[in-house]
Structure formats: C-alpha cells, structure tokens
Amino acid sequence: MIHAVTNTKGGTGKSTIAFHVLCSEAARLGRDFAMYELDEKNLTTEVFHNSEILDGRGQTLTLDYTVAAIGEVIYESIVENKEVIVDIGGGRDTDEVLHALANSGEIVRYYVPVEGKEAQITNAMGTIDMIEAAGGRANLIVNRTKGWTKDDCGANDIFGDKALKIKGDESILERVDNIYFIMDNPYFDHAQRDNMLLGDFIKEGSIHRDEMKLILSKLAMEKAKETGEFGKTIYSRNWKIWDELRKAYEFYQNIASQNILGL
Ligand SMILES: Nc1ncnc2c1ncn2[C@@H]1O[C@H](COP(=O)(O)OP(=O)(O)OP(=O)(O)O)[C@@H](O)[C@H]1O
Ligand SMILES: [Mg+2]
Known part of the structure; x- marks a missing residue:
C-alpha cells in the first residue's frame, strides 16, 4: 500500500509523521517498507543515519524526478509488496504527485497532518479538496495536541469547548475516513538529536x-x-x-x- 503524507502548508508535521510515526509503525508491525521524501529542500532522510529502522529504506528525491519517483513508489508497493511511505513536501507540484499516485491503480492512503487551529483547518480543507479531486479520501492527523482524544486534544476550532463556550466546526470530519491524534511532545526532537526515529529511540x-x-x-x-x-x-x-x-x-x-x- 502507498501511504502519502501531504499538506500544501509548510511546517504542519508531514515529515515528522512520515518518518517518526509511519516508518516506526511499519517496523513495529514487521512490515517491509520504503520511505520516499519528495522534497529536495529538506533532506530529512539524511538526519536519521543512526536509525536501524530506516537503514537503507529512505530516499530523498528531487521534484525534477517526481514522475520517475512515482514509478518507483508504485513498483515497490505493487511488485515488492512493501508499505511505501511518501512525504510529499509542500511544493507546487503536490497536485501532480497526488494525481500520479491516484492513477497508479494501487491503494493509496492519504494523511493530512494539521494543528487544530482555524487557519490551518482552512488550509487542510484545500489539501483535502486536492486529494478528492485526484479520487482519494483523506485521513486527518490532528498534530501537536494536548491529549489523545477529541475531548482533550485542545483542537477547539474543530471540536469546540463547552466550558470555554467555543462552538467548533466539525465539518472537516465529514470529509475524512479516520481521525488520529499525535500529542505535542519532546521525543521526536530527542530521537532526532540522536539521529534516530522515535521507533529506534x-x-x-x-x-x-x-x-x-x-x-x-x-x-x-x-x-x-x-x-x-x-x-x-x-x-x-x-x-x-x-x-x-x-x-x-x-x-x-x-x-x-x-x-x-x-x-
Ligand atoms: N507532535 C509534535 N510534537 C512536537 N513537535 C512537533 C510535532 N510535530 C511536528 N513537530 C515539530 O514541528 C516542526 C515542523 O515539523 P515537520 O518538519 O515535520 O513539518 P513539515 O510539514 O514536514 O514541514 P515542511 O513543509 O517544511 O516540510 C519540526 O520542528 C517538528 O519537530
Ligand atoms: Mg517536511
């Protein structure tokens, strides 16, 4: 299966989710996987040179090679039966990448990381529009939360807060298959300082x-x-x-x- 992490807005946690969460999860489940970072500006892959989990499974590809990269991504998923995790950097060709993935005939799971603040939600809606236009469905990852559930995550602009009399707006939830929560935490940073993924750490x-x-x-x-x-x-x-x-x-x-x- 292809797992595509995307959000046209920068700094929402795409690389963090793709590397620390999805790669660690694939390893925990004993699945063979490949990690593609489609973002020549960030080079996150190189940071994790002490990671046993990532060991040789991560690659950074420049946007010039997007089309070739997608071919590789599809091959690894369909022919080699790997979980292929793709960090789609917020470049201008996100739309092109999403369409190429969607037209691959392979199952693609899309993840949109977002902090639960209004401006970010509006932006995430735009990304979800793009995923849907490519024929996919998004999974929402509420990132940098205060807790692990909708009641304590602190994403008041989505879920509201009775005590604070904030109404919230759950309309984004109708447009996603699943919603996951990742708390704000120091461990991604700690692991990264040791050039490891959270799963190694x-x-x-x-x-x-x-x-x-x-x-x-x-x-x-x-x-x-x-x-x-x-x-x-x-x-x-x-x-x-x-x-x-x-x-x-x-x-x-x-x-x-x-x-x-x-x-
Ligand atoms: N749940 C979290 N808890 C603490 N810090 C986090 C969390 N998620 C992301 N961060 C931090 O936020 C910053 C931005 O995250 P990240 O680089 O993953 O975003 P990105 O969407 O890949 O950005 P870009 O668009 O630049 O590629 C990083 O410093 C990362 O460590
Ligand atoms: Mg990134």
Missing part, C-alpha cells in the same frame, strides 16, 4: 522496570569498580536517562494503539 524503554533495575545495578557496580565513582551516583544517573526513554516508550503506546497505518 524507544526500544530500551520497552524493557520492564524490574529488569532494568537489575541491568543498571550491575552496570553501576562494574563502572564503580572501574572509575572509583560511587555506584549510587552512576546508578541514579543512568536511571534518569532510562526513565526518559521509558516515558517515550509509554508515549509511543498511544500512537501504536491507534493503528494509523490501517494494516
């Missing part, structure tokens, strides 16, 4: 707490012998680091539970 966090206590105690004892530092100091330092990874892992469970890839 959280791996150690999945280790059970009790097991981690044993691992870190042993490590602290060995290091203390080696360095003369207090074992307790070493332990608490490492525990603090791991505790962040644990939080990132717990954060990720909220993404995993939404089955965003629809597989």
